[in-house]
Amino acid sequence: MLRSCAARLRTLGALRGPPGGRRLPGREPRPALRSFSSEEVILKDYSVPNPSWNKDLRLLFDQFMEKCEDGSWKRLPSYKHPKLVKEEQLSQTQLFTRSFDDGLGFEYVMFYSDVEKRMVCLFQGGPYLEGPPGFVHGGAIATMIDSTVGMCALMAGGVVVTANLNINYKRPIPLCSVVMINSQLDKVEGRKFFVSCNVQSVDEQTLYSEATNAEVEANLGFVSGSSWLQIPNFQHQDSLPLHNDQHRSA
Numbered sequence: 001m002l003r004s005c006a007a008r009l010r011t012l013g014a015l016r017g018p019p020g021g022r023r024l025p026g027r028e029p030r031p032a033l034r035s036f037s038s039e040e041v042i043l044k045d046y047s048v049p050n051p052s053w054n055k056d057l058r059l060l061f062d063q064f065m066e067k068c069e070d071g072s073w074k075r076l077p078s079y080k081h082p083k084l085v086k087e088e089q090l091s092q093t094q095l096f097t098r099s100f101d102d103g104l105g106f107e108y109v110m111f112y113s114d115v116e117k118r119m120v121c122l123f124q125g126g127p128y129l130e131g132p133p134g135f136v137h138g139g140a141i142a143t144m145i146d147s148t149v150g151m152c153a154l155m156a157g158g159v160v161v162t163a164n165l166n167i168n169y170k171r172p173i174p175l176c177s178v179v180m181i182n183s184q185l186d187k188v189e190g191r192k193f194f195v196s197c198n199v200q201s202v203d204e205q206t207l208y209s210e211a212t213n214a215e216v217e218a219n220l221g222f223v224s225g226s227s228w229l230q231i232p233n234f235q236h237q238d239s240l241p242l243h244n245d246q247h248r249s250a
Contacts, residue, residue: 052103119152
């Protein structure tokens, strides 16, 4: 598994070019690409395949995209910055799980079924998430569980914040492997959403972690001034569904 990670890092390094910004002989510098126009920032969707995704992640992505064709599931786009902002308003902040270069940290995509009130996150943990040698750090796993549980509740009820999250770690997750994070809305009591979650291997034979009775609360006041609200629906930018063919042109 570590050799696989090392090989993936070498591949990514080759894609990025020589270290130190040196230019290869005969290569002219390319003009810098601006990520924004004079009016709006152009956001890149990070929940689509990139060269760092291994075959398991690509295969699962394709399988879930097929489920999206009849409208029963939706793929959720994901960006480093929450929404379109004008150039002069662009801040230096960015989403924590999208703060690593491709393949080095959190590689994931989420799919949601409104009928089942279920969120599935396909997650590949890169080498910069190492905890015990050769395995993903427990904090990185907790981050992805929290993100998946939160998005599941958000899709069902609008803006939420995590109030309580208890995780039982069963087995360590090997670096650069792919797992499925399954989150299910169990019940709603007033402003409280109770969500269960588990982390399984691709073949669903190995249980890595589970969170039971995760409590997520609707809290509009906490974020009412934040830029990541979509007024008037109070819907996170990450939750806006794409048409099924948009991932091909992203």
